[in-house]
Amino acid sequence: MSTTNNNSVEQAKGPAFEWWMVSNLAIGAGFSAFVALLIPPFVTGETGNAADAGIVMAIISLAAVLGPVLGGFADKYRAHRLVVSLGVLGMALAFAMYAISAEAKAILALDAILMGVSIAAVSAVAPVFIVGANLPKALEAKRLTTFNLIAPVGQVLGGALLGAAAAGGGSFVQGFWLAAVVMFLAFLITWFSSKKPAERIQLLESAPADDEEKKKSIGLGKVLFSMFGMYLLILTLSSLANNGLNNQIANILPNVFGVDQATVSGLISLAGLLNIAFLLAAGVWMGRKGPMPVFVTGNVFRLVGGLGLAILGMAAKSPLLIVAAFMQLFYQGNPLVRLTQPALAVRFATIPAGAASGWVIAASAMGSFLGSLLGGYLADSIGFNAVNWMAAIAAGLAVLLIVVSLLPAYRKLQPEEAPA
Numbered sequence: 001m002s003t004t005n006n007n008s009v010e011q012a013k014g015p016a017f018e019w020w021m022v023s024n025l026a027i028g029a030g031f032s033a034f035v036a037l038l039i040p041p042f043v044t045g046e047t048g049n050a051a052d053a054g055i056v057m058a059i060i061s062l063a064a065v066l067g068p069v070l071g072g073f074a075d076k077y078r079a080h081r082l083v084v085s086l087g088v089l090g091m092a093l094a095f096a097m098y099a100i101s102a103e104a105k106a107i108l109a110l111d112a113i114l115m116g117v118s119i120a121a122v123s124a125v126a127p128v129f130i131v132g133a134n135l136p137k138a139l140e141a142k143r144l145t146t147f148n149l150i151a152p153v154g155q156v157l158g159g160a161l162l163g164a165a166a167a168g169g170g171s172f173v174q175g176f177w178l179a180a181v182v183m184f185l186a187f188l189i190t191w192f193s194s195k196k197p198a199e200r201i202q203l204l205e206s207a208p209a210d211d212e213e214k215k216k217s218i219g220l221g222k223v224l225f226s227m228f229g230m231y232l233l234i235l236t237l238s239s240l241a242n243n244g245l246n247n248q249i250a251n252i253l254p255n256v257f258g259v260d261q262a263t264v265s266g267l268i269s270l271a272g273l274l275n276i277a278f279l280l281a282a283g284v285w286m287g288r289k290g291p292m293p294v295f296v297t298g299n300v301f302r303l304v305g306g307l308g309l310a311i312l313g314m315a316a317k318s319p320l321l322i323v324a325a326f327m328q329l330f331y332q333g334n335p336l337v338r339l340t341q342p343a344l345a346v347r348f349a350t351i352p353a354g355a356a357s358g359w360v361i362a363a364s365a366m367g368s369f370l371g372s373l374l375g376g377y378l379a380d381s382i383g384f385n386a387v388n389w390m391a392a393i394a395a396g397l398a399v400l401l402i403v404v405s406l407l408p409a410y411r412k413l414q415p416e417e418a419p420a
Contacts (some may be wrong), residue, residue: 014139016146019193023084023126024147026186028154029161030091031119032246032272034179035060037162037265039098041250042172043108050251050384054376056112057247061368063116067124067361070117074125080132081198083125085191090118092183099176124361133200145283148339152279155272158182163265227409228348232359234299234398234406236367238337241302241394244371245309245330248379248387255384256313257323267324271331279335291340291347292410298336299399305330306391313385330391347413348406 039060043053074083094115101108130143161182165175245252253259253267286294308326312318345360371394378386 014135014143016142018129018143018197020084020126020129020190020197021147021150022186022193023088023122023190024150025154025157026088026091026183026190027119027122028151028156028272029158029186030095030154030179030183032151032155033158033162033265033268034095034175034182035115036246037159037250037261037268038172038175038179040248041254041261042098042176044251045172046108049380050248051376051380052108053251054248054372054374054379056108057243057376058369058372059109059112060116060119061243061247061365061372063113064120064123064365064368065362066117067120067365070121071124071128074128078198078201080125080128080201081191081194083121084129084194085187087118087121087125088183088187088190090114090121092180092187094118095176095180095183099173099180120365128201129194129197133197145280148279148335149276152272152275152335155275156269159265159269159272163262163269166262166265226348226350227406228345228350228359230401230405230409231344231348232363234401235341235360235363236370237394237398237401238299238302239364239367240371240374241306241367241391241398242330242334242337242371243368244375244394245306245387245391247368247372248375248384249327251379252309252313252384252387253323253327256309256388257318257320259320259323263320267327271328274328274332275335278332279339282336282339286340291344292407294336295340295344296399296402296407298333298340299395299402301329301333301336303392303395303399305333306388306395310385310388310392313388344410347410 035057039056040053043056044050047053070083074080094111097111097114098108101111127144127147130147135143158179161178162175165178170178249268250261250264253264254261259267282294282298305326305328309323309330312323312326341360341364349359371390375387375390378390
Protein backbone atom coordinates (compact mmCIF):
# COMPACT_ATOMS: atom_id res chain seq x y z
CA MET A 1 0.00 0.00 0.00
CA SER A 2 2.88 2.36 0.79
CA THR A 3 4.25 1.74 -2.67
CA THR A 4 0.95 2.84 -4.15
CA ASN A 5 0.82 5.98 -2.01
CA ASN A 6 4.38 6.91 -2.90
CA ASN A 7 3.56 6.32 -6.55
CA SER A 8 0.56 8.66 -6.33
CA VAL A 9 2.55 11.41 -4.63
CA GLU A 10 5.34 11.06 -7.17
CA GLN A 11 2.88 11.54 -10.04
CA ALA A 12 1.05 14.53 -8.55
CA LYS A 13 3.16 16.79 -10.75
CA GLY A 14 3.19 14.46 -13.73
CA PRO A 15 2.62 15.49 -17.35
CA ALA A 16 -0.85 15.71 -18.88
CA PHE A 17 0.28 13.76 -21.94
CA GLU A 18 1.83 10.30 -22.05
CA TRP A 19 2.87 8.57 -25.25
CA TRP A 20 0.52 5.61 -24.84
CA MET A 21 -2.31 8.10 -25.48
CA VAL A 22 -1.38 7.81 -29.14
CA SER A 23 -3.73 4.81 -28.98
CA ASN A 24 -6.63 7.28 -28.81
CA LEU A 25 -5.12 9.30 -31.64
CA ALA A 26 -5.35 6.04 -33.60
CA ILE A 27 -9.07 5.86 -32.76
CA GLY A 28 -9.60 9.42 -33.96
CA ALA A 29 -7.63 8.96 -37.17
CA GLY A 30 -8.70 5.37 -37.75
CA PHE A 31 -12.42 5.44 -37.02
CA SER A 32 -13.45 9.07 -37.38
CA ALA A 33 -11.36 9.78 -40.49
CA PHE A 34 -10.00 6.70 -42.30
CA VAL A 35 -13.02 4.44 -41.72
CA ALA A 36 -15.62 7.18 -42.31
CA LEU A 37 -13.95 8.51 -45.47
CA LEU A 38 -12.75 5.29 -47.07
CA ILE A 39 -14.97 2.34 -46.24
CA PRO A 40 -18.54 3.52 -47.12
CA PRO A 41 -17.67 4.89 -50.61
CA PHE A 42 -15.31 1.98 -51.27
CA VAL A 43 -17.90 -0.68 -50.40
CA THR A 44 -20.63 1.18 -52.29
CA GLY A 45 -18.39 1.41 -55.35
CA GLU A 46 -17.34 -2.23 -55.19
CA THR A 47 -20.83 -3.69 -54.69
CA GLY A 48 -22.95 -0.99 -56.34
CA ASN A 49 -25.22 -1.05 -53.29
CA ALA A 50 -25.27 1.58 -50.53
CA ALA A 51 -27.02 -0.88 -48.22
CA ASP A 52 -23.88 -3.04 -48.29
CA ALA A 53 -21.86 -0.10 -46.98
CA GLY A 54 -24.40 0.26 -44.18
CA ILE A 55 -24.06 -3.42 -43.30
CA VAL A 56 -20.26 -3.22 -43.15
CA MET A 57 -20.37 -0.11 -40.94
CA ALA A 58 -23.03 -1.77 -38.77
CA ILE A 59 -20.74 -4.76 -38.20
CA ILE A 60 -17.91 -2.45 -37.18
CA SER A 61 -20.19 -0.56 -34.80
CA LEU A 62 -21.86 -3.63 -33.26
CA ALA A 63 -18.49 -5.08 -32.26
CA ALA A 64 -18.33 -2.34 -29.61
CA VAL A 65 -20.70 -4.43 -27.45
CA LEU A 66 -17.62 -6.54 -26.73
CA GLY A 67 -16.07 -3.61 -24.86
CA PRO A 68 -17.09 -4.87 -21.39
CA VAL A 69 -15.86 -8.38 -22.25
CA LEU A 70 -12.49 -7.11 -23.45
CA GLY A 71 -12.18 -4.86 -20.41
CA GLY A 72 -12.98 -7.78 -18.10
CA PHE A 73 -10.37 -9.94 -19.82
CA ALA A 74 -7.75 -7.20 -19.40
CA ASP A 75 -8.59 -6.84 -15.70
CA LYS A 76 -8.58 -10.58 -14.99
CA TYR A 77 -5.29 -11.37 -16.70
CA ARG A 78 -3.51 -8.03 -16.16
CA ALA A 79 -3.46 -7.67 -19.93
CA HIS A 80 -4.33 -3.98 -20.37
CA ARG A 81 -1.15 -3.23 -22.30
CA LEU A 82 -1.63 -6.27 -24.53
CA VAL A 83 -5.31 -5.59 -25.28
CA VAL A 84 -4.79 -1.91 -26.13
CA SER A 85 -1.69 -2.52 -28.25
CA LEU A 86 -3.26 -5.42 -30.13
CA GLY A 87 -6.34 -3.26 -30.72
CA VAL A 88 -4.23 -0.66 -32.53
CA LEU A 89 -2.36 -3.37 -34.43
CA GLY A 90 -5.69 -4.97 -35.38
CA MET A 91 -6.78 -1.70 -36.97
CA ALA A 92 -3.57 -1.65 -39.01
CA LEU A 93 -4.17 -5.21 -40.19
CA ALA A 94 -7.81 -4.46 -41.04
CA PHE A 95 -6.83 -1.50 -43.23
CA ALA A 96 -4.20 -3.64 -44.95
CA MET A 97 -6.86 -6.28 -45.59
CA TYR A 98 -9.13 -3.65 -47.12
CA ALA A 99 -6.27 -2.64 -49.43
CA ILE A 100 -5.97 -6.27 -50.51
CA SER A 101 -9.73 -6.72 -50.82
CA ALA A 102 -9.84 -3.78 -53.22
CA GLU A 103 -8.32 -6.28 -55.63
CA ALA A 104 -9.62 -9.60 -54.26
CA LYS A 105 -13.12 -8.36 -53.26
CA ALA A 106 -13.65 -11.27 -50.92
CA ILE A 107 -13.08 -10.33 -47.29
CA LEU A 108 -15.23 -7.26 -46.57
CA ALA A 109 -17.20 -8.78 -43.65
CA LEU A 110 -14.08 -10.32 -42.06
CA ASP A 111 -12.35 -6.95 -42.31
CA ALA A 112 -15.31 -5.28 -40.59
CA ILE A 113 -15.27 -7.75 -37.69
CA LEU A 114 -11.52 -7.30 -37.15
CA MET A 115 -11.86 -3.51 -37.36
CA GLY A 116 -14.79 -3.38 -34.94
CA VAL A 117 -13.21 -5.64 -32.30
CA SER A 118 -9.93 -3.69 -32.54
CA ILE A 119 -11.69 -0.34 -32.03
CA ALA A 120 -13.67 -1.80 -29.11
CA ALA A 121 -10.46 -3.06 -27.46
CA VAL A 122 -8.81 0.35 -27.49
CA SER A 123 -11.95 2.27 -26.55
CA ALA A 124 -12.78 0.04 -23.60
CA VAL A 125 -9.36 -0.52 -22.06
CA ALA A 126 -7.17 2.51 -22.82
CA PRO A 127 -8.92 4.85 -20.32
CA VAL A 128 -8.10 2.34 -17.55
CA PHE A 129 -4.48 3.51 -17.73
CA ILE A 130 -5.80 6.73 -16.19
CA VAL A 131 -8.84 5.88 -14.09
CA GLY A 132 -7.29 2.66 -12.78
CA ALA A 133 -4.02 4.21 -11.61
CA ASN A 134 -5.21 5.90 -8.40
CA LEU A 135 -3.81 9.23 -9.53
CA PRO A 136 -4.37 12.47 -7.63
CA LYS A 137 -7.68 14.00 -8.69
CA ALA A 138 -6.10 17.01 -10.39
CA LEU A 139 -3.73 14.88 -12.43
CA GLU A 140 -6.45 12.38 -13.29
CA ALA A 141 -8.69 15.17 -14.60
CA LYS A 142 -5.82 16.68 -16.55
CA ARG A 143 -4.93 13.38 -18.21
CA LEU A 144 -8.55 12.50 -18.98
CA THR A 145 -8.98 15.85 -20.72
CA THR A 146 -5.79 15.33 -22.69
CA PHE A 147 -6.76 11.77 -23.57
CA ASN A 148 -10.13 12.92 -24.93
CA LEU A 149 -8.51 15.72 -26.92
CA ILE A 150 -6.16 13.29 -28.65
CA ALA A 151 -9.01 11.69 -30.64
CA PRO A 152 -10.09 14.84 -32.55
CA VAL A 153 -6.41 15.61 -33.16
CA GLY A 154 -6.20 12.21 -34.84
CA GLN A 155 -9.35 12.98 -36.81
CA VAL A 156 -7.78 16.20 -38.08
CA LEU A 157 -4.57 14.38 -38.98
CA GLY A 158 -6.35 11.52 -40.72
CA GLY A 159 -8.65 13.80 -42.69
CA ALA A 160 -5.74 15.98 -43.76
CA LEU A 161 -3.69 12.99 -44.94
CA LEU A 162 -6.58 11.57 -46.96
CA GLY A 163 -7.43 15.01 -48.32
CA ALA A 164 -3.87 15.41 -49.57
CA ALA A 165 -3.96 11.92 -51.07
CA ALA A 166 -7.28 12.63 -52.81
CA ALA A 167 -5.99 15.93 -54.16
CA GLY A 168 -3.00 14.04 -55.55
CA GLY A 169 -5.22 11.54 -57.33
CA GLY A 170 -4.69 8.70 -54.86
CA SER A 171 -6.84 5.57 -55.13
CA PHE A 172 -8.76 3.75 -52.41
CA VAL A 173 -6.02 1.11 -52.32
CA GLN A 174 -3.42 3.75 -51.62
CA GLY A 175 -5.68 5.32 -48.99
CA PHE A 176 -6.06 2.01 -47.16
CA TRP A 177 -2.30 1.39 -47.22
CA LEU A 178 -1.72 4.90 -45.89
CA ALA A 179 -4.14 4.20 -43.05
CA ALA A 180 -2.43 0.87 -42.31
CA VAL A 181 0.98 2.52 -42.05
CA VAL A 182 -0.31 5.24 -39.70
CA MET A 183 -1.99 2.64 -37.48
CA PHE A 184 1.14 0.46 -37.39
CA LEU A 185 3.26 3.41 -36.27
CA ALA A 186 0.67 4.12 -33.57
CA PHE A 187 0.88 0.47 -32.48
CA LEU A 188 4.66 0.67 -32.06
CA ILE A 189 4.40 3.86 -29.99
CA THR A 190 1.59 2.41 -27.85
CA TRP A 191 3.36 -0.86 -27.13
CA PHE A 192 6.73 0.63 -26.19
CA SER A 193 5.23 3.42 -24.04
CA SER A 194 2.53 1.53 -22.11
CA LYS A 195 4.58 -0.71 -19.79
CA LYS A 196 4.72 1.70 -16.85
CA PRO A 197 1.05 2.77 -17.14
CA ALA A 198 0.11 -0.92 -17.08
CA GLU A 199 2.25 -1.46 -13.98
CA ARG A 200 0.46 1.40 -12.24
CA ILE A 201 -2.82 -0.47 -12.70
CA GLN A 202 -1.35 -3.65 -11.21
CA LEU A 203 -0.22 -1.80 -8.09
CA LEU A 204 -3.84 -1.25 -7.11
CA GLU A 205 -4.78 -4.89 -6.84
CA SER A 206 -4.01 -4.99 -3.13
CA ALA A 207 -6.57 -2.25 -2.46
CA PRO A 208 -9.69 -3.46 -0.59
CA ALA A 209 -12.68 -4.23 -2.77
CA ASP A 210 -16.17 -2.93 -2.11
CA ASP A 211 -17.89 -6.26 -1.53
CA GLU A 212 -21.33 -4.73 -1.00
CA GLU A 213 -21.09 -2.96 -4.35
CA LYS A 214 -20.25 -6.22 -6.06
CA LYS A 215 -23.30 -7.88 -4.56
CA LYS A 216 -25.70 -5.44 -6.18
CA SER A 217 -28.00 -6.96 -8.73
CA ILE A 218 -27.39 -6.20 -12.37
CA GLY A 219 -30.42 -8.07 -13.66
CA LEU A 220 -31.89 -7.11 -17.01
CA GLY A 221 -35.17 -5.95 -15.53
CA LYS A 222 -33.50 -3.72 -12.96
CA VAL A 223 -31.41 -2.10 -15.69
CA LEU A 224 -34.10 -1.58 -18.31
CA PHE A 225 -37.20 -0.77 -16.25
CA SER A 226 -35.77 2.26 -14.49
CA MET A 227 -34.71 5.81 -15.20
CA PHE A 228 -31.34 4.35 -16.13
CA GLY A 229 -33.15 2.30 -18.76
CA MET A 230 -34.68 5.51 -20.12
CA TYR A 231 -31.19 7.01 -20.22
CA LEU A 232 -29.96 3.99 -22.20
CA LEU A 233 -32.84 4.40 -24.67
CA ILE A 234 -31.90 8.06 -25.15
CA LEU A 235 -28.26 7.09 -25.73
CA THR A 236 -29.35 4.49 -28.27
CA LEU A 237 -31.45 7.01 -30.21
CA SER A 238 -28.74 9.67 -30.05
CA SER A 239 -26.11 7.18 -31.21
CA LEU A 240 -28.41 6.00 -34.02
CA ALA A 241 -28.65 9.58 -35.25
CA ASN A 242 -24.96 10.36 -34.86
CA ASN A 243 -23.41 7.23 -36.30
CA GLY A 244 -26.08 6.63 -38.91
CA LEU A 245 -25.29 9.99 -40.49
CA ASN A 246 -21.54 9.98 -39.83
CA ASN A 247 -21.08 6.54 -41.35
CA GLN A 248 -22.62 7.74 -44.63
CA ILE A 249 -21.29 11.30 -44.67
CA ALA A 250 -18.70 10.46 -47.34
CA ASN A 251 -21.62 9.37 -49.55
CA ILE A 252 -24.14 12.02 -48.46
CA LEU A 253 -22.07 15.13 -49.19
CA PRO A 254 -21.10 14.14 -52.76
CA ASN A 255 -24.41 12.56 -53.78
CA VAL A 256 -26.85 15.00 -52.14
CA PHE A 257 -24.90 18.27 -52.24
CA GLY A 258 -22.29 17.70 -54.98
CA VAL A 259 -19.28 18.10 -52.68
CA ASP A 260 -16.03 16.61 -54.02
CA GLN A 261 -14.06 14.09 -51.97
CA ALA A 262 -11.16 16.45 -51.23
CA THR A 263 -13.60 18.98 -49.75
CA VAL A 264 -15.33 16.21 -47.78
CA SER A 265 -11.97 15.29 -46.24
CA GLY A 266 -11.36 18.95 -45.42
CA LEU A 267 -14.74 19.26 -43.71
CA ILE A 268 -14.06 16.13 -41.66
CA SER A 269 -10.70 17.57 -40.58
CA LEU A 270 -12.35 20.88 -39.70
CA ALA A 271 -14.93 19.02 -37.60
CA GLY A 272 -12.13 17.34 -35.66
CA LEU A 273 -10.40 20.68 -35.11
CA LEU A 274 -13.61 22.25 -33.83
CA ASN A 275 -14.19 19.20 -31.62
CA ILE A 276 -11.05 20.17 -29.71
CA ALA A 277 -12.36 23.66 -28.96
CA PHE A 278 -15.84 22.39 -28.08
CA LEU A 279 -14.43 19.68 -25.81
CA LEU A 280 -12.38 22.22 -23.87
CA ALA A 281 -15.37 24.54 -23.54
CA ALA A 282 -17.65 21.66 -22.55
CA GLY A 283 -15.22 20.60 -19.82
CA VAL A 284 -15.27 24.09 -18.28
CA TRP A 285 -19.07 24.31 -18.59
CA MET A 286 -19.56 20.87 -17.05
CA GLY A 287 -17.33 21.80 -14.13
CA ARG A 288 -19.51 24.80 -13.39
CA LYS A 289 -23.04 23.62 -14.21
CA GLY A 290 -22.88 19.83 -14.15
CA PRO A 291 -23.24 17.33 -17.00
CA MET A 292 -26.93 17.67 -17.91
CA PRO A 293 -26.89 21.09 -19.65
CA VAL A 294 -23.92 19.97 -21.74
CA PHE A 295 -25.59 16.66 -22.61
CA VAL A 296 -28.84 18.38 -23.63
CA THR A 297 -26.96 20.88 -25.82
CA GLY A 298 -25.06 18.11 -27.58
CA ASN A 299 -28.28 16.33 -28.49
CA VAL A 300 -29.89 19.58 -29.65
CA PHE A 301 -26.86 20.15 -31.91
CA ARG A 302 -27.49 16.74 -33.47
CA LEU A 303 -31.18 17.51 -33.96
CA VAL A 304 -30.68 20.93 -35.55
CA GLY A 305 -27.71 19.82 -37.66
CA GLY A 306 -29.46 16.72 -39.00
CA LEU A 307 -32.72 18.57 -39.65
CA GLY A 308 -30.87 21.37 -41.43
CA LEU A 309 -29.09 18.92 -43.73
CA ALA A 310 -32.35 17.08 -44.43
CA ILE A 311 -34.18 20.27 -45.42
CA LEU A 312 -31.27 21.52 -47.52
CA GLY A 313 -31.14 18.13 -49.24
CA MET A 314 -34.62 18.71 -50.61
CA ALA A 315 -33.47 21.76 -52.60
CA ALA A 316 -32.14 21.47 -56.14
CA LYS A 317 -28.90 23.16 -55.13
CA SER A 318 -27.88 24.29 -51.66
CA PRO A 319 -25.08 26.76 -50.84
CA LEU A 320 -21.98 24.87 -49.74
CA LEU A 321 -21.33 27.18 -46.79
CA ILE A 322 -24.77 26.55 -45.30
CA VAL A 323 -24.45 22.81 -45.86
CA ALA A 324 -21.04 22.88 -44.17
CA ALA A 325 -22.44 24.90 -41.26
CA PHE A 326 -25.17 22.37 -40.48
CA MET A 327 -22.75 19.48 -40.96
CA GLN A 328 -20.32 21.06 -38.49
CA LEU A 329 -23.10 21.76 -35.99
CA PHE A 330 -24.12 18.11 -36.14
CA TYR A 331 -20.53 16.97 -35.58
CA GLN A 332 -20.04 19.30 -32.60
CA GLY A 333 -22.69 17.43 -30.66
CA ASN A 334 -20.22 14.56 -30.35
CA PRO A 335 -17.72 15.98 -27.82
CA LEU A 336 -20.54 17.32 -25.65
CA VAL A 337 -22.40 14.00 -25.48
CA ARG A 338 -19.25 11.88 -25.20
CA LEU A 339 -17.83 13.91 -22.32
CA THR A 340 -21.00 13.77 -20.22
CA GLN A 341 -22.14 10.16 -20.80
CA PRO A 342 -20.11 8.56 -17.95
CA ALA A 343 -21.04 11.25 -15.40
CA LEU A 344 -24.77 10.91 -16.11
CA ALA A 345 -24.57 7.12 -16.07
CA VAL A 346 -23.29 7.23 -12.48
CA ARG A 347 -26.13 9.57 -11.45
CA PHE A 348 -28.96 7.49 -12.91
CA ALA A 349 -27.69 3.93 -12.46
CA THR A 350 -28.80 1.70 -9.58
CA ILE A 351 -26.02 -0.79 -10.39
CA PRO A 352 -22.25 -0.61 -9.84
CA ALA A 353 -20.31 1.91 -11.89
CA GLY A 354 -18.43 -0.70 -13.91
CA ALA A 355 -21.61 -2.46 -14.95
CA ALA A 356 -23.24 0.89 -15.74
CA SER A 357 -20.34 1.78 -18.01
CA GLY A 358 -20.72 -1.53 -19.82
CA TRP A 359 -24.41 -0.86 -20.44
CA VAL A 360 -23.63 2.63 -21.75
CA ILE A 361 -21.11 1.18 -24.21
CA ALA A 362 -23.64 -1.46 -25.29
CA ALA A 363 -26.43 1.10 -25.78
CA SER A 364 -24.22 3.36 -27.89
CA ALA A 365 -23.02 0.38 -29.93
CA MET A 366 -26.58 -0.79 -30.54
CA GLY A 367 -27.59 2.67 -31.70
CA SER A 368 -24.60 2.80 -34.02
CA PHE A 369 -25.45 -0.66 -35.38
CA LEU A 370 -29.09 0.24 -36.04
CA GLY A 371 -28.13 3.61 -37.52
CA SER A 372 -25.62 2.05 -39.88
CA LEU A 373 -28.01 -0.70 -40.98
CA LEU A 374 -31.06 1.53 -41.38
CA GLY A 375 -29.03 4.32 -42.96
CA GLY A 376 -27.65 2.01 -45.61
CA TYR A 377 -31.10 0.62 -46.37
CA LEU A 378 -32.66 4.09 -46.65
CA ALA A 379 -29.82 5.37 -48.83
CA ASP A 380 -30.22 2.45 -51.22
CA SER A 381 -34.03 2.36 -51.33
CA ILE A 382 -34.90 6.07 -51.10
CA GLY A 383 -31.76 8.15 -51.44
CA PHE A 384 -28.93 9.51 -49.34
CA ASN A 385 -30.96 12.45 -48.04
CA ALA A 386 -33.19 9.94 -46.26
CA VAL A 387 -30.24 9.31 -43.94
CA ASN A 388 -30.36 12.97 -42.90
CA TRP A 389 -34.06 12.65 -42.12
CA MET A 390 -33.40 9.47 -40.13
CA ALA A 391 -30.80 11.31 -38.05
CA ALA A 392 -33.11 14.27 -37.46
CA ILE A 393 -36.01 12.06 -36.34
CA ALA A 394 -33.87 9.92 -34.02
CA ALA A 395 -32.20 12.98 -32.47
CA GLY A 396 -35.60 14.64 -32.11
CA LEU A 397 -36.96 11.64 -30.21
CA ALA A 398 -33.88 11.67 -27.96
CA VAL A 399 -34.39 15.37 -27.15
CA LEU A 400 -38.10 14.83 -26.51
CA LEU A 401 -37.40 12.01 -24.04
CA ILE A 402 -34.76 14.12 -22.31
CA VAL A 403 -37.21 16.99 -21.82
CA VAL A 404 -40.23 14.97 -20.66
CA SER A 405 -38.44 12.33 -18.60
CA LEU A 406 -34.72 12.71 -17.95
CA LEU A 407 -34.64 16.39 -16.98
CA PRO A 408 -37.36 16.09 -14.29
CA ALA A 409 -35.60 13.05 -12.82
CA TYR A 410 -32.28 14.85 -12.89
CA ARG A 411 -33.69 17.83 -11.02
CA LYS A 412 -34.75 15.50 -8.22
CA LEU A 413 -31.38 13.75 -8.09
CA GLN A 414 -29.14 16.77 -8.49
CA PRO A 415 -31.11 19.96 -7.73
CA GLU A 416 -27.93 21.99 -7.33
CA GLU A 417 -26.85 21.10 -10.86
CA ALA A 418 -30.20 21.23 -12.61
CA PRO A 419 -30.58 23.87 -15.31
CA ALA A 420 -32.72 26.85 -14.45
